[in-house]
Each structure stands twice: as structure tokens, then as C-alpha cells.
Amino acid sequence: MRKRYLAILLIMSVFLIWGSGSGAVLASQNNYDKQYTYTVSMMNPEIVKQDPRYKYLKDKFNVDFKFRPVNWSNWNEKVRIWTASGDMPDIMWMGFNDSNFSEYVNWASQGAYKPLPKLKGKYPHLYQLRQKLKTDDYWEIDGKLYAWPIYMNSAAWRNPIVSTFSFIYRVDWAKAVGLYHADNNYSWQEMKEMALAFKQQDPGENGKDKTIGIAGIGWTWPWFAGLIQTHQSNDFPLKNGKYVWGPAQPEYLAGIKEIKSLYDQGILWEDQPIANNNAARNKFIAGELGIYYTNVNVGDYYNNVLVPMQQAQPDLDIFKDIEPMYVASPRGNFFDQEVVDYWSATLFSPEMSDDKLARWLELSDYMASQEGMHLATIGIKDKNYRLKDNGEIELLWPEDENGKPVNPFDSRAIRFFELTTMHDKFALNDPSVPEEVKADVKGILRRHLKDDVNVLAYPYQVNWFNGSTYTRYVSRIADTNAEISEAVVSSQNMAELEASWQEYLKSKETTVNKILKEINQQLLEK
């Protein structure tokens, strides 16, 4: 192995010497004489390997990658056992948000990750991205940055960062049952009535009781069904000048009761509590579901909901028959919750040498530049697109029979190109996505920014709190979702639900009090 490297080195240096004679430009472009091979945790690695953009990047920076495959069903296990055993891949990708940011604090302060060098000057594009990040300061531990948060570049133009999460619904069915509102605005009660009508009148002709009223993308359960709308999902909200535990508040219980009543009335999909992420989506695509709660985030929404739906149901007009549905909360107001401006984080193994990390950061910096972002979204310069003299982009994508550009890249490879930054803003300009879809997404964002919407600010201070008691024990009270599922499905009536919820709260009391004491002491004194 070493011999081979030596040989490559030799050839490269000969090439360089020869090159420097013929022109300085070549030498400056090709200063990556040593090849680095990175191990990277990756989804769908076999698809990434075939991607021409991937090959382009490899050549450009003289790097190679060995992928460790992960997928949604083993990702949790793998990243944790790697970290805990000091066997991280060079580059690892892991989600840290709301409730498990403390995990980042714990691992980072135990030396699990390699800190990044100073970015200013050397990596201008990365530095610039970091300036935009709202949560920036929270990622630093003892003055060092141990992760590269994957910045969502759409965040900049939505302030507060409202989400694209929304109900979408079958307009054709709504019309069939006579409950359609042209402005897509509905009260909570109206949504419930519509879901019940879908189930009972069966406009989709699925057979008796087979049409599902409401269901959501798996991981938003149980929140989407009445909890964010009544309580909103803060674990530790500020109440009367003091931090309290969210689940112990009466409005939280009211939210669970709302979910329970939806579930018992058969409005909510009966399999929702145990459904995996995409199960409800498959039902919606198959025409068995009327109202679906999902992230209407252009690319994924178009490619993985609308397109398959059109194929499954050729008679459907996907642009007219499916619309976002704006539903007021049970309390009457419209709601949304601010989201964070990054999506997961890229971490680096402490075993990696500085030079090796530096090469990756150069690659990252390129990916954060204009050209790098173009690479991730529209492809290779002068091959997939051309820059006109006035700076405009001329797309060189293939076209379908209608003259519409076709995205030449497999969308499942995207995770590799989003290790530095998330290109969700591009989706709104993606020429392969129909204008109607973009309009829907913009519509949702616009709706969420209207005055009548109560946007709950993201509780950065608490969710990113790094007190020692909090970071150590907060995961012990993180099983509320399971408890809600159980209470909703298994309780015979509201009294039983309340009793089992109280019992759960009681079992967590000691831990919660420890945490609250610390939060209140440290955060309120500041």
C-alpha cells in the first residue's frame, strides 16, 4: 500500500515539475500532490459512487472516499457505537437538535470529535456561512468548534425561520364531500369534520372504513395531531418568570387529550403510533389518505410524493387536486414553530491529521462557494451548465419530450453533497420542478409569516443549555413520545389517560426537579 502511495507521489511530482515549467496556472491548481482517503458515514453510498459530480470532486481535490453505509433503521446505533468506542469514520454525520444537543456537548467535551481550526481567512466561504448561523455560539465548547453544523441556505430569507411543515389534502375529495374552502383555510373543527367525512363517505372508493382521515410523516407523531397546536413542543417553557417542565403543564395534557379524541373517533390513522416515517406517505400516494402532515420542502415533496402519486393515480391532477391546508389550532389561532437553521452536523474523527482535515475543509470551502453550490444543485461547470458573460446560468440539462429540463442526477445521492451545507433554497429555482409546486411551498411559507400566525420562537437558550446536570440527565426524561403513544392507544377513557399520564410525570419527578433547579439557577440569574 505504502509503495503505491510512493509511486503515485513520484509520478505526481514528476508531473508537477514538468507542469511548472509549462505554466504556473497548472501548478497552483494541482497542489494536492498527496491523496487522502476519507472514511465517511453515508446513505445510499452505491448511488453516490456513480454520481459524476462525486467523481469530479474526487479528482479536483485528489481525495478518495470509503463509505460506511448507514440508513434510517441502523443509523442511531452505528454513530453511537462508533463514537463511544473511538472508532468514528473520518467524517461522520449525525443529527443534533432540540433534545439531544446535550449529547453533542457530552461527546465533544469528552474529546470525541476533532475541533476545527480557525476558519477566518483560510476558508472564507465556510467562515461566511458560519456568520449566518443563528445557533453559532452554542456550538462552541471552551472556545472551540467541534462540529460543522449543516447550514440550511433557505433560512436567510425567512425570519423568523418558519417551517415548511403543513397539512396537505385532497381537494377533489373535499369538493366531493362538499366541505371545500377555496382559500384552503380551515378551523380545527372543520378539519376534523372533513377527515370524518372522508372516512365515512369514502370519496376515494377504497371500500368501507378503508379511507384514512389524517396521518403524518412518522417522526412528527404525536406532535402534529394536536400537541404543537395546543402546547407547542418546548420541553422547558418559561412560565410566570420561571422555567417549568412542559409535559407537566395542563395545556400539554389537553393536547394529549385532543390527540386521544381524534384517535378514538377514528379520524386519525389507527396505525400512526407505530408507523415508520414513510408509511403515511405511501398511503397518501396510494389514494387511501385524505389529509397528510408532512414537510413540504420542494424537492423531496415533489419527487417522493407528487411524482409517485401521479404514477399511482394517472387520473389525478396533482397540481389541482392536492393543496396545502392551513389549519388553525384547537384554540383558534394559526400556529407555527420556529425551526433551527441547520440540519444535523458533520463531525470529524480526532484521529484525523490536521493536513487531512485541512484538505477536507478546502473541499468544504469550495462546496460553500457559488461554484460549489452550483455543483451540488445543477452540476459540473461547462458540462451541466455554462456561465454566460453576464453571469447568468445557461443550463445544459437534457430535456424531456415536452422540452422541460430533466435533472440528470439521482436525488438519493444528495446526502454526500450536503455534508457542508443544505441546498434547500435551490429547490425553489430548480427548473425540473414544476412552478405549481414551488408556488405551494412559497404559499406555505407566506402563510406562516402572516400576522395571524402565532410563531413560537425557538427556545435556543434552553435547548442548547450546557449545564452539567442538564446534559447528564435530560435524556432520562426523553421518553415522552412513547408514553403519549401508549396513553393514547391503550387508555379506555380520558380519566384513565389522565391517571396514566400523572403516573408517568410522577416517575420522572426527581430527575425533572434536578434539571429545573439547574436551569432556573443558571439561566435566570444571567
Added chain:
Amino acid sequence: MKKKLSRTGLIEQMLNYKYIYLMLVPGLLFLLTFKYLPMYGIQLAFKRYMLNKGITGSPWVGLENFRYIWTEPAFWRAFKNTIIISLMKLGLGFPIGIILALLINELRIKKYKRFLQTIYTFPHFLSWVIVSGIVFNFLGNTGAFNSFLQTIGMHKINFLMNKSIFRYLLVYSEVWKEAGWSTILYLAAIAGIDPTLYEAATVDGANRWYKIKYITWPGIQNIVVIMFIMTVGTIMVAGFNQVFNLYNEVVYDVGDIISTYVYRISFQQAPDYGVSTAVGLFNGLINFILLMLANAFAKRFGNSGII
């Protein structure tokens, strides 16, 4: 003088068995490497794991981890479920294999017997991954069974999310998968019974029941006891693969067992390795005691036991 003699006797004896000891080497080497080497990790039960300090350097916390599980309802829930599920499998599932074997043995039509055995034993070869896929497909809310119930005008049954059904689902799926297979051992033992015993009994005019009771049953008793001890010895295990592939959040109350609980606290967010090691240690201790009891029990009843 006497002592010295016995020592040389011992060495001599051991030399006599040198090839036997040689045979033990591969097995012991395996145990040493994969079982005993990692056992230094047990100290984590009394520590708080810090990555940068390593297992041996992590700070001691005394009995804190044990105190935590002592007061943690989720642990006791898992503990209780493990025992209940195992006992249910032992009480309901274990006899089915024996009864099935006796019935198969009584079946007269040779070819049909062979055919049925083919069907019965097949599921054993499938993993719980496959079986869970089949169970979900068959017993799910929109599965074949519920569809059948609806066709005949009955209400659907939510098998996978019903707390009062889930444990029976575990027993049922275990029987479905393993009962046929467990008959093989019993049938082999039955086949080993001296046929002249049956012939003599027939001459004496003994009926079917009499033969089962006085010839067949004593013939398989030994293997039944061994199987019984083995099952008791795994009471605290209760079948990780099965439960892990079949359970869900809604039925944690009745279905979460120690091994799945340990899995979750080791892998889900912010894993606590001190606590999970403590749970493992505690569980092993209980299991060990149970096996010793079962073994002593078997010995008292004249069986050789397993130790």
C-alpha cells in the same frame, strides 16, 4: 509425604489426559478471547463512562447506577415483563411441542405425517426478521387476518398495539415458529424406544393412552427435563430477537424486556453505558441463580442435570 504422593498422582493423571486437554484448547481460547477478555468492562456498572478516560480510567460512582435502576420504573417494567413473557412461553408454549410430538407419533398415515412435519418444521429456519415481516403482513390492522374478520362481519383486532394481546402474540408467534421444530427431538427419542415394549403392551391388550403414559412418556422424559432446564436457564433472556423485531412503543408496558431495554439505553439518544452495564450485571446474576435452581431441582428428581 501423603500430600506429595497425591500431587504426583494428579500430574500423572493430567498427563494421561493430555490429548483431552489439547481438545479443550480451541474452545477455551474462544471463551477467553470473546467472552473473558471484554469482561473488564463490568466495572462500568460502578462507573460513569468517559470516552477520553477510557473504561479503566473513568470515574467511579459507587452504586449510583444501581440506585438509579432501582428507582427507575422502566427498568422494573422490563424486569417484570421478562419474567412474565418467559413464564408464559414456558407454560403455554413448551407443552405444545410435547403434545404435538405425541400427536404426530400417533398419526397413522405415513405420507401425510411426513408432509405435515415438513410444514411444521419449516418456520424454524426463518429469522425473526422474516417472521416479523410475515406477522405484520398477516396480523396488522390492514392485514389478511383482519380483512378476513371483516369479511365474516366481525370487528378488527389490533394485534400489534393491544396491551392485553401482545404477550400472547409473542407466545403464538414463538409456537408458530418453533413448536414443529421442538417435536423433532421428542420424536427422535420416541423412535429410540424399544419397539418390543409396544408389541408386548399390545399383546397385553393395552390401549393407546396406556402406551403413551407408561411407554412413550417415560421414554422422552429425560429429553423433556433437559429441554425444560434449558428453557428455565434462559428465562431472563426471553428472546431479544423476537421482541425487538415485533414490539413498538405502544406495548412497551407489556412487551419491553431487559435486553430490549438495555438496547435502547445503549443506542438511543445520549446512551448511558454505566447504567446499561449495571442492568446487564443484575440480569446475569438473576439468570445464573435461576439456572442453578433448575439444575438442583432436576438433580433432586434423579436427572443428571447439566452441570
Added chain:
Amino acid sequence: MKKRKFNFVDLIILIILTIFGLAVLYPFYNAILVSIVPQHVYAASPFMLWPDEITFNSYKKVLSDPAILNGLKTTLIVTILGTAYNMILTILTAYALTKEIPGRKLINYLILFTMFFSGGLIPYYLLIKNIGLINNILVMILPMGFNIMYMIVMRSFFSQLPTALEESAKIDGANDITILFKIILPLSLPIIATLSLYYGVNRWNEWYHGMLFVNSTELMPLQLVLRNIVQDANKFLQGNTAAVANVKTFSEGIKMASVVATMFPIMLLYPFLQRYFLTGLTLGAVKS
């Protein structure tokens, strides 16, 4: 036993056994049906006795992914090597422990101890890493040396064998190794066949070590591949490329097609295996 009349009790037994047989069989049959019907037939009624319409789209999609074939390859290697390794360790250990050697009790306890106590996940991972088994096919073989229960079964089988042959061989000057291979093993073929089958099944069904320690798609065992699909079939349902999009499928169909496809090798082998373990075991039991 001479022919007897088929009486009422026989009929009852026949009926009970037939019902149990159907209960075992139908879920399989249904899984196969789901894998070969199009979505609308499945949606109309998942309870089927006969497929109203047949399509092999689910299979086309599942088998177009190299994962299942790769998994099959890995699993075959693991099963063959692993079973051989398991049997060698089991036979040697079990036979040695039938002898009244000094320290036998201690060894018995040492073995039993490992059934109940383990160091936990992290030291185990570190060990696997340090001996170079991460992402190595041997990680699904070496750590599964012998199953203590199976070893005990083997041991009790050995100890039931008549000792006369052994003793006369000893007098002829044969050593223990020769005795084991020349005398004991030929007598033990049925139990060897049975335990090999037991081990073979366990190795075939391996996914846990694969999940924790295998870091490449090519080395994933079959059951892990299947588990990933059963957990989430959307790998086959999503994506914008024409190849993915043009074949019409649904997630239950994909899942059941994967289940049936991974069952298929066993279904093929099964009749041969079955003949062997049933007759072999019965014969052996009669002989001993």
C-alpha cells in the same frame, strides 16, 4: 405394529394436526400472494385465497438492487465456514468434558459463567476492533464459537455412547484424538447432522453482528439487508431516476417480495435437509 383400524381418535388427531398445519402454512401463502399482486388487488382485500392478477414488479425492483444477491453471497460464506467452525469447537469441547479430568468442574463453571455475564457493548466493540474484525466477514463467524446449550446436548449424547469400544481401542494403544475421530464421531453422525443444522440456521439468520460491525454494503448479511427493507421499503419507492420511477410497486409488495426472496434458498434446500435430519436423527436414536 400391525395395521389397525382407523378409529375416531385417529380422526380427531388428523383434524387437529391438519388445522395446525394450515395455521402454519397460510401466513406464508399470504405473503407470497402479496408479493405477486398489484397494489389495487392488495388494497381491495389483503385476505386472498387466489391472486386475481399477477405481476412480478415487486420482484423486479427488489432483485434489481444488488444488495440481496450480495447478502446471499456473504451469508452463504458465513453459514458454511461458521457452521464448520462451530462444530469443531463443539465436538472437541463436548467430548473432552465427558472425561473425568482434573479441573473439569472448574471448566464447566467457566463455560457456564459466560452465559450470564458479559462485559457489555463497548469493551466488546473495542476487542473486535483491536483484533481487526471490523468490516471483516470473520466477525460474523469467530465470535460465535459454540453455543453452550448445543455443547451440552452433544456432551450428553457422547456420554450415552457405550464405553466398551472406547476401552478396547485404548487397550490397543489408540490415543484420545484417534478414538474421537475413528470411533466416537462415526457413531455420532446423527447428532452431528442435527447440531450442524442448528448452527447453520443460526449463522444463516445472523444480522446483529453484521449491523454493528460491518461497514460496507458488499459484506452485509442477507438478513440485515432484509431487515433494512422491512423497516423501510422506501429505498425502492423513492428517487427521481427513470429506472426507479417506472415500475409500479407498493411498500407491502416490496417487503413481502424481499421476504419471499430471502426465504427462497431455504425453500429450495429444505426438502434435502429435511430428509436428512428426520431420518438421520431417528436412525441415530434407534441405534443408541
